[in-house]
Amino acid sequence: MHFTCLGCNATFPLTENIHTCPRCGGLLDACYDFGEASSWKSVWLERRKSQAAADRSGVFRFREILPFLSDLSLIASLGEGNTPVLDAPAAARYAGIDRVRFKHQGFNPTGSFKDNGMVSAVARARQLGMRLVACVSTGNTSASMAAYAAAAGLRPVVFVPRGEIAMGKLAQALEYGATTLQVEGNFDVILKLVFSLAPSLGMYLLNSVNPFRLEGQKTIMVELMEQLAWRVPDWIVLPGGNLGNVSAFGKGLREMRDLGLIARLPRLAVIQAEGAAPLYHMLRDAATALTPVDHPQTLATAIKIGAPVSWPKAVRELRASNGVCEVATEQEIADAKATIGRCGIGCEPASAATLAGIRKLAAAGTIRADDDVVAVLTGHVLKDPEYILKYHSGSLEANGVRLTSKYANQPKPLPADPEALRKALEATAATG
Ligand code: F0G
Secondary structure, three states, rough: EEEEEEEOOOOOOOOOOEEEOOOOOOOOEEEOOOOOOOOHHHHHHHHOOOOHHHOOOOOOHHHHHOOOOOOHHHHOOOOOOOOOEEEEEHHHHHOOOOOOOEEEEHOOOEEEOOHHHHHHHHHHHOOOOOOOEEEEEOHHHHHHHHHHHHHHOOOEEEEEOOOOOOOOHHHHHHOOOOOEEEEEEOOHHHHHHHHHHHHHHOOEOOOOOOOHHHHOOOOOHHHHHHHHOOOOOEEEEEOOOOOOOHHHHHHHHHHHOOOOOOOOEEEEEEEEHHHHOHHHHHHHHHHHHOOOOOOOOOOHHHHHHOOOHHHHHHHHHHHHOOOOOEOOOOOHHHHHHHHHHHOOOOOOOHHHHHHHHHHHHHHHHOOOOOOEEEEEEEEEEHHOOOHHHHHHHHOEEEEEEEOOOOOOOOOOOOOOOOOHHHHHHHHHOOOO
């Protein structure tokens, strides 16, 4: 087991406490000599009958594919993973394709896919004997880290851009007991600051630059493939912010293919918000490096990121899978989100970028109507209730422009009067 640097190919023992390459500063992959994997599928299935915490974890049930942890007592599981794959016919019609399925990571204990990565990276922090853990976050990472650190008896410190994260996420960080520092600056500025300070302050950084976050998140793909009976879909669609998740998915998929667990790779499609789309611009312009967006803008605050740390890994995975990157406007995200809501599924704004992107890629002929498409909804509908209430009251604004609330559903005030009630219900019945 070793780290390999994506920049200079140097290798380092996996026992070292490093996040990036000590030689060139490049991103690190956790690499393993896996050995024989022919029994893994049945071992993983068998564990579903077990009541042991490590087996009930939707991450460590697949522990053969993240073998850095041998001492299972270091795992503080909150029952992460185990998320459903949901059919959404109305969303498919909206996107103009035959079928779309959502792998909904909002069903996680803190309501986002970060829990898959956090259970793994917090176990790693304990393996290294670190006590103080930190992250910079647009909200979900901080909520998740706060919960997992609390469960593991570690001290969590979160850094968030002041006034820029959704209410549900801030509330979670406070409730789980994290020291919550609201910094005047955007995500990219704060991450740069904290990344340089973390080692000297004795803080173990749990952002997705930490390879062990990605090790946990790659199991989202393992669980998905098991749910699909190991039949590989044509497309996996996900939103892109700091680009950790696409890096994790790509690594997991390549490892599964190399191990013979799946026959081929699905194509990855990353969807970015139009005002925070540096990867989209890089690929569109066939540039060799990413140019950061200095002032990223989007109401999908989770992906309001202009300088994504994991872009080299994301590019690698898009190349390996013949993947694509698309953008969605604020209006497209809002409409797609309301559509997912009307399916009875719901998600936070960033997650809805997936459906908006599928619709565009289908219109362009990149995704075909009969393609098998799985989109990953990354966060729970209740993460950002403010966005929802504004949308339905027709007051959602992006960059000073009022968005159209095509699917608005406004609450109706009513006096405590039987006649008024009857009239209101008759009106509802009339609309079918
Ligand atoms: N969707 C949601 C709901 C997120 O919270 C994030 C990232 C993403 C998508 C993008 O994933 O960064 O791996 O490309 N949230 C981070 C955070 C940045 O701090 O919670 P990515």
